[in-house]
Amino acid sequence: MSEPPLLQATNVRKHFGKVEVLKGIDLTMRQGQVVSLIGASGSGKTTFLRCINLLEEHDGGEILLDGDPIGYKLAGETRKRLSETKISAQRARMGMVFQQFNLFPHLTAAENVMLGLVKVQGKPKAEATDIASHWLGRVGLGERKDHYPYQLSGGQQQRVAIARAVAMQPRLLLFDEVTSALDPELVAEVLGVMQALAEAGMTMLLVSHEMLFVREVSHHVVFLDQGRVAQEGRPEDVFDHPENERLRSFLGRFHGLFGR
Amino acid sequence: MTFTPGTFWFEAWAAREALLVGLGVTLASAMLSIVMATVCGIAVGVALSYGWWWLSGLARLYVDVMRGIPLLVLILFTYYGLALFGINVPAFWAGVVALGAFATAHVAENFRGAVQSVPAGQMEAAKAIGLTFRQRLAYVILPQAFRRILPPWVNTALEIVKGTTLLSIIGVIELLLAAQQQMARNYMIVDFYLLTLALYLVINFTLAQLGGVLERRFSYLRY
Numbered sequence: 001m002s003e004p005p006l007l008q009a010t011n012v013r014k015h016f017g018k019v020e021v022l023k024g025i026d027l028t029m030r031q032g033q034v035v036s037l038i039g040a041s042g043s044g045k046t047t048f049l050r051c052i053n054l055l056e057e058h059d060g061g062e063i064l065l066d067g068d069p070i071g072y073k074l075a076g077e078t079r080k081r082l083s084e085t086k087i088s089a090q091r092a093r094m095g096m097v098f099q100q101f102n103l104f105p106h107l108t109a110a111e112n113v114m115l116g117l118v119k120v121q122g123k124p125k126a127e128a129t130d131i132a133s134h135w136l137g138r139v140g141l142g143e144r145k146d147h148y149p150y151q152l153s154g155g156q157q158q159r160v161a162i163a164r165a166v167a168m169q170p171r172l173l174l175f176d177e178v179t180s181a182l183d184p185e186l187v188a189e190v191l192g193v194m195q196a197l198a199e200a201g202m203t204m205l206l207v208s209h210e211m212l213f214v215r216e217v218s219h220h221v222v223f224l225d226q227g228r229v230a231q232e233g234r235p236e237d238v239f240d241h242p243e244n245e246r247l248r249s250f251l252g253r254f255h256g257l258f259g260r
Numbered sequence: 261m262t263f264t265p266g267t268f269w270f271e272a273w274a275a276r277e278a279l280l281v282g283l284g285v286t287l288a289s290a291m292l293s294i295v296m297a298t299v300c301g302i303a304v305g306v307a308l309s310y311g312w313w314w315l316s317g318l319a320r321l322y323v324d325v326m327r328g329i330p331l332l333v334l335i336l337f338t339y340y341g342l343a344l345f346g347i348n349v350p351a352f353w354a355g356v357v358a359l360g361a362f363a364t365a366h367v368a369e370n371f372r373g374a375v376q377s378v379p380a381g382q383m384e385a386a387k388a389i390g391l392t393f394r395q396r397l398a399y400v401i402l403p404q405a406f407r408r409i410l411p412p413w414v415n416t417a418l419e420i421v422k423g424t425t426l427l428s429i430i431g432v433i434e435l436l437l438a439a440q441q442q443m444a445r446n447y448m449i450v451d452f453y454l455l456t457l458a459l460y461l462v463i464n465f466t467l468a469q470l471g472g473v474l475e476r477r478f479s480y481l482r483y
Contacts, residue, residue: 120390
């Protein structure tokens, strides 16, 4: 544990108007860890994930990526927002996969993966093409690299989105309910890709409702309730020995999958 | 068909040079206005959609004023009004600028609509891979907005072509005024108005067809 944490969030707070959605979240992730955020909708898990990538901006607390504060720096007592350029550079160190895939519809699968490689990382086009082919192959879509998103199924689109995120060699991959918009029979192919990434040592932070998957793949599980961490720990502790009353009732909704 | 003085075909042939010059002025003023409206309209549209509050406020004010005033008054003001301030603009350029400034507001508003109709997730995905603001616009938002702005843009171009007739009021001898000058000579009012209409119709029909070709060319940008 001498290694500094890859991600360290301390007392992260966020308001939407008068509603406080994050009431002080702490989270530490080390390299290679898979951490899952679970909780009812409205518990703040997606908002927290989006704060890490600066799609939302936290109003209080601090998020450190490899020791660098994300989005803001503290100058004495006052928080100062970083420049747009700095923020873009910080985002480039993380990958994110969305619930709605958000592939660029005017670009082919390969071009979707290449855009960041060429424009953000400044790689030559030939190298970016090779990287895109490699990663599309890894997610099982080597044959479809010249297809446009509308020519792909939901599961395939989401796998392209994963390839797009992971090809940038991010320090951290964020997954925001990435199987929630998929037909049930397409969920497994996406989870399979995520599991392979986890086994390859990728550092991943997931928001998910796929409890069996979360339990199997995570090193650490965090249960959020009304903007606070209500219980966290190893998956077997969280799922099999829920101490928190809200966690017990939350898990109870999953049709008795989890015993006491 | 007889080809003697006083018949339509004879008079039309006799007037061909004057009419063609007028047609050229119509095409030139329309084209310059369209180019100006497109360039400025996109700039104002970006300000409207993404500007700091004061910039988008200014853009909003511009668009609302331009959409709220009659085009003819704007043309008259640009020509006579600027002269009051000692700025002497030739009628042709006053007309082009007035038309272009007017259509800028329309292009800007269409641009804003097109940009807003690109789903929010596109901007987020572009942010997530670390693209800067300009890159997000250039590689993600604009290509998608482009396909959506094409039909209203063609519409604006057609309106500009028709709007050039108003330049006759400040003495620009474009197609309408050229035709009217011929009518003053030959009194073939109905025939020459019909001829003028036909010429405008040909221009705009061609423009609309070109727009259709562009739309089909970019139809792969689908959703």
